[in-house]
Amino acid sequence: MGKLTIGCFSSLVGSVSLDFAVKLSDAAVKKGHKVDLWVSGNATMLSKKGQKAFKDYSHLAKTLTELFATGNFQATACEACAEARGYHKDDTMEGWKRHSMDWYLASCFGADRVLHIGGD
Amino acid sequence: MATKKLGFIVRTLPYKTEASRLAMTHAIASQTVEIYLEDGDMVEPVICFVGDGVLNCLKSQQAMKHYGITSIEQHIKNGLLLDMKLLICKEDIEKLGIKEANLIMDVEDIGGETKAQIVPYSEIQKEMDSVDHLLFC
Numbered sequence: 093m094g095k096l097t098i099g100c101f102s103s104l105v106g107s108v109s110l111d112f113a114v115k116l117s118d119a120a121v122k123k124g125h126k127v128d129l130w131v132s133g134n135a136t137m138l139s140k141k142g143q144k145a146f147k148d149y150s151h152l153a154k155t156l157t158e159l160f161a162t163g164n165f166q167a168t169a170c171e172a173c174a175e176a177r178g179y180h181k182d183d184t185m186e187g188w189k190r191h192s193m194d195w196y197l198a199s200c201f202g203a204d205r206v207l208h209i210g211g212d
Numbered sequence: 213m214a215t216k217k218l219g220f221i222v223r224t225l226p227y228k229t230e231a232s233r234l235a236m237t238h239a240i241a242s243q244t245v246e247i248y249l250e251d252g253d254m255v256e257p258v259i260c261f262v263g264d265g266v267l268n269c270l271k272s273q274q275a276m277k278h279y280g281i282t283s284i285e286q287h288i289k290n291g292l293l294l295d296m297k298l299l300i301c302k303e304d305i306e307k308l309g310i311k312e313a314n315l316i317m318d319v320e321d322i323g324g325e326t327k328a329q330i331v332p333y334s335e336i337q338k339e340m341d342s343v344d345h346l347l348f349c
Contacts, residue, residue, distance in 0.1 A: 099347065101231055132238070133230045193241035197255045198248030200345050201216045210231045210349030211224060 093124040094204035099196055101210050103134035104143075104150055109209045110135050111150040116207070118155055121164050128203070130196040132170035136177060139169040141185040153185065160187035168195055213252030218242070219343035220257060221336075222265035226284045227275065232268045235259065235349035236287035243294060258343060259291060260336045262301040265349075266308065269300050269315045269328065288316050293324040299339060300330045 098117060102109035110131070117127040131138050138152065145151035159165040171190040174180075184190060200206050220239050224231040239257035246254070261269055268284050275283035291298060300315060318327045340346060 101234055101349070133234050192244070193238045194243075194245040195248060196238065197218065197242055197245040197257075200218055200347075201214075201245070201249060201253065201255050203345070206218075206345035206347065208345075208347035208349070210235065210347065211229065 097203035099130040101133040128199040129167040136174040217343040226268040298328040
């Protein structure tokens with residue numbers, strides 16, 4: 093089984109790219125792969141705890157919690173991008189890590205495949 | 213000991229979204245990636261500006277004056293100062309009527325030796341074929 097690294101810049105609300113990234117992570121983990129998910133820019137909002145589920149918006153907290161529980165998934169938010177948006181360590185959902193961008197490059201180094209979703 | 217090459221393909225406009233800036237800051241983060249890797253392992257970024265992305269390479273950006281933030285020009289200069297390979301698509305600058313004189317091509321003024329290269333898309337394609345992972349921004 094392989095390791096997939098997914099990076100995403102897109103916001104949780106306002107784009108469905110992040111929704112796609114998490115669902116792809118879920119599918120890959122269910123197939124037995126390991127997944128590293130990196131979020132930077134607006135995508136760091138995915139790491140914010142206390143998100144409410146509304147039918148009109150993607151809600152991924154439950155999926156993320158289940159993914160963390162598998163032990164084959166790790167998610168890391170860009171610390172500077174998060175802090176710039178007012179998402180502090182205390183605001184971060186359980187299971188998430190926060191690092192600088194070099195963490196992502198290191199994950200890419202060890203990945204069999206990288207899927208990077210840039211853009212807004 | 214291994215080197216993995218990451219190709220950042222910048223297609224987005226400067227300042228409209230954060231993507232092109234993030235491409236540069238992620239590429240520059242390769243300078244500190246060793247702390248997560250085994251001794252001798254490295255990540256080598258290559259940055260290619262294509263399509264609307266070539267507009268990121270315009271000189272004399274006034275981001276500090278208008279937005280109060282560092283310019284993408286400064287990030288590109290930092291990349292060149294760190295000897296990063298930086299390719300700009302020739303066909304795309306021609307389409308937009310941009311001359312080489314209007315582009316950030318070097319950082320000689322601050323002691324850098326590496327220059328940006330204006331190359332045909334076929335060269336960028338070759339570069340994309342040569343990298344381990346592609347990151348579209």
